Amino acid sequence: MINHVTPSSFDSEPNPVESLVEASSGKTTSQFTVQWTRPAGDLDGYRLWVGSSDAYTFIEPNNNVYTVNNREPGTQYTVRVAAVVGNMESDRRSLDVTTSR
Numbered sequence: 001m002i003n004h005v006t007p008s009s010f011d012s013e014p015n016p017v018e019s020l021v022e023a024s025s026g027k028t029t030s031q032f033t034v035q036w037t038r039p040a041g042d043l044d045g046y047r048l049w050v051g052s053s054d055a056y057t058f059i060e061p062n063n064n065v066y067t068v069n070n071r072e073p074g075t076q077y078t079v080r081v082a083a084v085v086g087n088m089e090s091d092r093r094s095l096d097v098t099t100s101r
């Protein structure tokens with residue numbers, strides 16, 4: 001007899017975040033805030049990268065706003081965000097943000 005396993009929502013990568021934007025407040029010479037819309041489906045959280053580094057910050061699934069600190073004035077940074085389920089990651093969404101001068 002063959003046992004059939006029904007795939008769960010955790011068997012495929014999560015949907016990507018939507019509407020990654022710079023928040024209307026919180027920008028200074030050394031920080032900025034980004035926000036996004038939670039994707040449909042289950043997720044364990046988000047990974048957020050700043051710049052070209054492979055190091056990321058893990059963000060809990062109930063939070064869709066993050067303030068990036070300790071940056072240089074008047075410098076452009078690329079922020080990337082991916083939704084995470086288990087060890088699977090969605091496509092990354094990216095946004096360029098420049099700190100105030």
